[in-house]
Every structure is written in structure tokens, then in C-alpha cells.
Amino acid sequence: MNTFWENIWKFPKFIFSVFVGFFLTAAYPIFQLSKNPKILYFVIISLGLISGFLYITFKFMLGYT
Structure with a gap:
């Protein structure tokens, strides 16, 4: 036991x-893509857009206004 x-x-x-x-x-x-500054900006903007989209989606799904 x-x-x-x-x-x-x-x-x-x-x-x-x-x-x-x-x-x-x-x-x-x-992390490998972040070595190139142009791709790093794209990755940061993409992650920001995705997180914003998820925030708005969950906000409407849960009924918050």
C-alpha cells in the first residue's frame, strides 16, 4: 500500500x-522562426490576432457583453 x-x-x-x-x-x-525579424513580427501579429479572436469568441459564447 x-x-x-x-x-x-x-x-x-x-x-x-x-x-x-x-x-x-x-x-x-x-522559436526557430523568431531568428528572422520579419517573420518574428508576423508571428507576433498572428498570435495577437488569434488570441483576440478567441477572446471575442469566448466572450460571445459565454454571454458577456
Whole structure:
């Protein structure tokens, strides 16, 4: 029974490392593109537009005015 609780205690650390690894792996191409200043501006503007679109979409979906 002791090993069961040890495994349960390790689970949040495992989930955290999986999420961090996923986001770092997904963001790696963006970091590579950011070496070129013209592409960096495009990436920043694109991320801003996407986040603004998601904000407006969620705002209307949840009924906030």
C-alpha cells in the first residue's frame, strides 16, 4: 500500500512534465522562426490576432457583453 501512495504522489509531477514538454515541443518551430525579424513580427501579429479572436469568441459564447 505504501508504493501506491508513492505513485499517487508522483503523478502530478509527471503530468506537469508532460504538459511542459508538449508546449516546448510545439513552440520550438516558433522559436526557430523568431531568428528572422520579419517573420518574428508576423508571428507576433498572428498570435495577437488569434488570441483576440478567441477572446471575442469566448466572450460571445459565454454571454458577456
